[in-house]
Amino acid sequence: GAVVSQHPSWVICKSGTSVKIECRSLDFQATTMFWYRQFPKQSLMLMATSNEGSKATYEQGVEKDKFLINHASLTLSTLTVTSAHPEDSSFYICSASTPNSGNTIYFGEGSWLTVV
């Protein structure tokens, strides 16, 4: 299947700082990317959908000013957690799809964020 890569795999940051997570599609051009977060022992929760070159569409209850998503190219989307707080600590996962892959969605490895 297609390869989606996230970076960093894990990050620790101080409260009040911002942290950026990158999501890259390595062998295909991703017209659509999705961002999820997952707390321990829970399922994945969709945060937002981003289409290349346009603004992200956020799910209800997700603060767009806190979770900034940029999808500037067909192979890269970034999630920036601004003014991070300990409750933002979570597993963040991106996924990507393209019509050329039959619109199947492939996931990255995930990024662990710990805010101290």
Next chain:
Amino acid sequence: DAKTTQPPSMDCAEGRAANLPCNHSTISGNEYVYWYRQIHSQGPQYIIHGLKNNETNEMASLIITEDRKSSTLILPHATLRDTAVYYCIVRADLHGSSNTGKLIFGQGTTLQVKP
């Protein structure tokens, strides 16, 4: 607002077939059935998907009932490495379109493969 129902957990003996059921009684005509699995602390892994015909690939088989209201994922010879949470998801899939449907995850089935 997941549109599928799965048992929360199942056990399977190593080497035996694992049959994971999923109910999706409100599935629409343009919605596919997708299966993913998530091994602890990793991103979900795509397994298989189908519309109405049974499907098979190198990982698994997908059996969809004629009325499409339920399906079964079959891992023919389960190994310890198949221990994971398995998610059954229905999703509109528009080939050739940039309007790609979202994947909404339910709670999934935790499959424990035992020696």
